[in-house]
Amino acid sequence: MRLGIVGAGQAACTLIAELIRGDFKGDILVFNGETHAPYQRPPLSKNWLKTSDDPTSLRLLPEPLETHPSIQWIQTSVQSLSPDQGLVTTDQGTYSVDHLVLATGTTAIKPSIPGLASESIHVIRTLDHALRLKKSLEGVTNITIIGAGFLAFELASSLADPSRTIRILAKGIRALPQVAVKTADRLVDQAPASIRVGVEIERFDETTKALVTNHGSIPTDLVIAAIGAQPNAELATACGLGSSDGIPVDEFMQTAHPKVSAIGEVSLHHQPHLNRIQRIESISEANDSASVCAKRLLGHPEPFQTIPWFWSDQGDAKLQIAGLCDRTDEETCLIESETELVMIRHQGQRVTAIEALNSAKEFMAARRLLDQGDLALDDLLQAGSVFARLQSSRS
Amino acid sequence: MSQWIEISTLNALADGAYERFEFDDVDVLVFREGEHVYAIEDLCTHDGAELCGGLYIDGEIECPRHGARFCVKTGQARSAPAYGKVSTFPIRIHEDGVIELQLDDA
Ligand SMILES: Cc1cc2nc3c(=O)[nH]c(=O)nc-3n(C[C@H](O)[C@H](O)[C@H](O)COP(=O)(O)OP(=O)(O)OC[C@H]3O[C@@H](n4cnc5c(N)ncnc54)[C@H](O)[C@@H]3O)c2cc1C
Ligand code: FES
Numbered sequence: 001m002r003l004g005i006v007g008a009g010q011a012a013c014t015l016i017a018e019l020i021r022g023d024f025k026g027d028i029l030v031f032n033g034e035t036h037a038p039y040q041r042p043p044l045s046k047n048w049l050k051t052s053d054d055p056t057s058l059r060l061l062p063e064p065l066e067t068h069p070s071i072q073w074i075q076t077s078v079q080s081l082s083p084d085q086g087l088v089t090t091d092q093g094t095y096s097v098d099h100l101v102l103a104t105g106t107t108a109i110k111p112s113i114p115g116l117a118s119e120s121i122h123v124i125r126t127l128d129h130a131l132r133l134k135k136s137l138e139g140v141t142n143i144t145i146i147g148a149g150f151l152a153f154e155l156a157s158s159l160a161d162p163s164r165t166i167r168i169l170a171k172g173i174r175a176l177p178q179v180a181v182k183t184a185d186r187l188v189d190q191a192p193a194s195i196r197v198g199v200e201i202e203r204f205d206e207t208t209k210a211l212v213t214n215h216g217s218i219p220t221d222l223v224i225a226a227i228g229a230q231p232n233a234e235l236a237t238a239c240g241l242g243s244s245d246g247i248p249v250d251e252f253m254q255t256a257h258p259k260v261s262a263i264g265e266v267s268l269h270h271q272p273h274l275n276r277i278q279r280i281e282s283i284s285e286a287n288d289s290a291s292v293c294a295k296r297l298l299g300h301p302e303p304f305q306t307i308p309w310f311w312s313d314q315g316d317a318k319l320q321i322a323g324l325c326d327r328t329d330e331e332t333c334l335i336e337s338e339t340e341l342v343m344i345r346h347q348g349q350r351v352t353a354i355e356a357l358n359s360a361k362e363f364m365a366a367r368r369l370l371d372q373g374d375l376a377l378d379d380l381l382q383a384g385s386v387f388a389r390l391q392s393s394r395s
Numbered sequence: 396m397s398q399w400i401e402i403s404t405l406n407a408l409a410d411g412a413y414e415r416f417e418f419d420d421v422d423v424l425v426f427r428e429g430e431h432v433y434a435i436e437d438l439c440t441h442d443g444a445e446l447c448g449g450l451y452i453d454g455e456i457e458c459p460r461h462g463a464r465f466c467v468k469t470g471q472a473r474s475a476p477a478y479g480k481v482s483t484f485p486i487r488i489h490e491d492g493v494i495e496l497q498l499d500d501a
Contacts, residue, residue, distance in 0.1 A: 010475075010476070014476075017478045040442075043442070061478055062478055062479035065478055283475075284462075287475035287476060290475070291474075309462065311460070311461055318460075360448060360449075360459035360460070361450075361459070363459075364449065364462070365450070367462065368450065
């Protein structure tokens with residue numbers, strides 16, 4: 001079998017690793033639309049941004065996998081697909097494949113700000129974006145980050161410097177709406193940035209070098225937008241297999257076309273934990289969907305059933321979330337100390353997620369318990385910690 | 396061939412658990428599974444975190460940072476985001492239960 005993979009990010013690399021580990025009998029053509037060898041994205045907004053200039057430290061695949069003889073790396077973007085014929089067209093030529101996996105990820109959204117050229121607005125999605133941001137920092141004293149999610153707070157922590165003032169502007173009524181109010185409060189309190197919510201940006205004033213907003217003028221030398229991303233689904237959409245919402249797939253990561261699969265954050269599928277169809281942008285989604293696809297291609301299909309999880313490092317604050325909840329889910333505090341915080345998110349008795357700040361043991365136990373099945377709020381409260389609850393379930 | 400270093404005894408290691416041993420250039424986790432003992436480097440191949448503190452269940456240790464799982468017997472990465480193997484170290488157990496470790500990577 002000749003397999004084509006479009007994209008060489010997290011999901012593509014996990015698919016490659018699992019296929020090779022599973023002794024895949026066939027050739028793998030990987031179309032990498034970026035000029036760099038596969039690299040890790042999460043460090044781009046975290047420690048790497050603060051401390052490193054060396055892209056090789058971000059390498060995603062170890063040597064034996066990157067240079068495995070069954071893989072052919074094709075360093076170019078795919079321009080179009082013909083699924084019926086199994087054809088992949090690039091500016092370097094047209095390639096014939098038996099099956100195609102789309103792992104094209106997302107593109108950062110840039111806001112339109114009158115008075116500010118789009119090129120002047122930074123985003124962080126790729127290594128080139130991060131390298132460009134690093135180069136632009138010289139002499140910058142006022143950084144404005146638009147958006148108030150994890151990425152904005154990670155960037156603020158990584159860019160913090162006594163010579164800079166960092167401001168985070170949120171359109172919504174609160175920062176970090178993805179997490180419990182108590183978790184968000186902790187992170188906001190320790191963020192090296194001032195945070196304003198309910199901000200509408202009108203324009204950029206070149207003379208005063210400020211963003212003009214409903215909260216007055218915000219001095220700004222450099223703007224970074226961290227307002228989300230949109231799926232790279234154009235190739236699939238052109239074949240009738242996708243839309244601006246992503247690429248719909250079944251629980252085996254198969255699109256409506258038998259020769260095409262989609263994985264990673266571009267894929268749109270039923271999330272058993274949430275019991276609804278949702279696209280998720282996280283490393284866990286990239287890895288888990290890739291594993292499901294690999295198993296199917298290796299001939300022992302298993303449906304997607306894993307529990308989502310997420311991490312975010314904001315300076316010294318290490319947040320890990322097991323499960324995924326709706327923003328309206330209730331919140332109950334399980335553990336609170338000067339350094340640690342463990343919040344239970346739940347719908348009545350049903351625990352939907354555990355947010356663990358600087359508490360990896362609680363997070364790991366939460367992942368195991370959620371994997372095992374339903375978790376009840378009272379059981380956790382009675383045990384006093386998620387780890388204690390895991391131990392009692394195993395004894 | 397490097398020397399064998401006495402590190403513990405079978406009785407001193409709890410079954411189904413692990414202990415950390417620090418040496419000059421390397422930190423090692425030593426796992427006991429019944430009569431078997433395994434040793435791996437305490438360094439996750441994903442992003443260099445310590446594996447110590449990770450859950451050890453069913454022969455696998457989970458990295459506390461981003462959840463990669465490693466087989467403690469072979470060092471193989473069993474789940475992303477790690478793909479590379481962690482270093483393993485030879486272990487020998489004497490009849491009297493004394494456990495020795497050799498710091499050469501197997
Ligand atoms: C700065 C940053 C920090 C993050 N931090 C975290 C974190 O802490 N925790 C977490 O869980 N997640 C984090 N994420 C999210 C996580 O990195 C992504 O969810 C994950 O990388 C998605 O994997 P993917 O393979 O679906 O897409 P990607 O890794 O984005 O890979 C897609 C690849 O496909 C390529 N491509 C697209 N179109 C084409 C084409 N036509 N031809 C060829 N190639 C193409 C793209 O160029 C890209 O290289 C972060 C993301 C960013 C950007
Ligand atoms: S450092 Fe171990 S999984 Fe990331």
